[in-house]
Amino acid sequence: MKKILFLIIVSLAVWPKPLAFAAEPSKWKEDKQEHFIIYYKNAPEDFIREVEKASEEYYQEICENLGFHRYKGWTWDERAKIYIYDDDEDYKKESSNIPWAHGVAFAEQKIIRTFPSASGFFDSVLPHEMGHIILREFIGHEAKVPLWFEEGVAMYQEKAKRWGAHKIVQKAIADKSFVPLKDLTSFALNHNASNEAFINLFYAEAASVVNYLINELGYQRFVRFCRELKEGQPFDWALKSVYLRFDDINGLNKAWMSYLETQ
Ligand SMILES: [Zn+2]
Numbered sequence: 607m608k609k610i611l612f613l614i615i616v617s618l619a620v621w622p623k624p625l626a627f628a629a630e631p632s633k634w635k636e637d638k639q640e641h642f643i644i645y646y647k648n649a650p651e652d653f654i655r656e657v658e659k660a661s662e663e664y665y666q667e668i669c670e671n672l673g674f675h676r677y678k679g680w681t682w683d684e685r686a687k688i689y690i691y692d693d694d695e696d697y698k699k700e701s702s703n704i705p706w707a708h709g710v711a712f713a714e715q716k717i718i719r720t721f722p723s724a725s726g727f728f729d730s731v732l733p734h735e736m737g738h739i740i741l742r743e744f745i746g747h748e749a750k751v752p753l754w755f756e757e758g759v760a761m762y763q764e765k766a767k768r769w770g771a772h773k774i775v776q777k778a779i780a781d782k783s784f785v786p787l788k789d790l791t792s793f794a795l796n797h798n799a800s801n802e803a804f805i806n807l808f809y810a811e812a813a814s815v816v817n818y819l820i821n822e823l824g825y826q827r828f829v830r831f832c833r834e835l836k837e838g839q840p841f842d843w844a845l846k847s848v849y850l851r852f853d854d855i856n857g858l859n860k861a862w863m864s865y866l867e868t869q
Pocket residue numbers: 613614615734738756757760
């Protein structure tokens with residue numbers, strides 16, 4: 607059976623109490639790059655070299671594919687930290703609150719925690735978690751956005767998921783399991799989320815609608831939309847002011863569904 611990979615973002619809105627990580631700084635080796643500091647213990651050096659290369663490449667790619675061309679990124683002193691645990695067991699020992707996740711991003715602190723054998727480390731975990739951090743660096747940590755939007759932007763960085771999502775949502779529409787954006791918005795993902803089918807659909811819908819916003823409606827509007835969010839505009843208001851044809855989230859839902867019908 608295909609292993610399902612869940613990746614999450616932790617924010618104070620989702621987790622009122624910050625998760626405790628019992629990391630002792632001394633046991634970590636440190637590898638400083640331009641935008642990242644990679645911390646690891648016993649992971650092979652050649653793997654760490656790959657992480658160095660991939661993280662810097664994804665950094666450029668994510669800024670570009672979100673249209674954040676003029677975004678200057680973070681400074682040398684504020685580099686993001688990537689913690690590479692030895693394995694699943696080592697990772698879970700220090701992040702056991704989220705047993706189903708293979709990677710986690712703490713966007714505000716710009717920290718990613720994962721392990722080398724996490725399924726899809728280079729294709730999924732790394733770009734996904736970096737997507738979370740870059741989005742939040744751009745829109746700010748005060749901006750109130752639905753979880754599906756954050757996850758959608760992160761999923762957008764996983765190329766295979768990006769292109770597969772429309773099909774999953776089309777199937778959900780056909781078999782009437784589709785969840786409208788309005789209902790998706792009220793859903794808060796947490797470690798108690800146990801309905802696997804629903805979680806899968808949540809991620810697929812998130813990926814599909816963000817893909818629709820960026821690819822069909824264009825980068826320029828997407829960047830303007832993110833700027834409105836950064837300015838502190840409510841999500842629905844920002845949507846209406848940038849995408850003039852949507853009155854609110856229901857308008858977006860309707861346009862997105864119509865688009866999927868034509869695909
Ligand atoms: Zn995520």
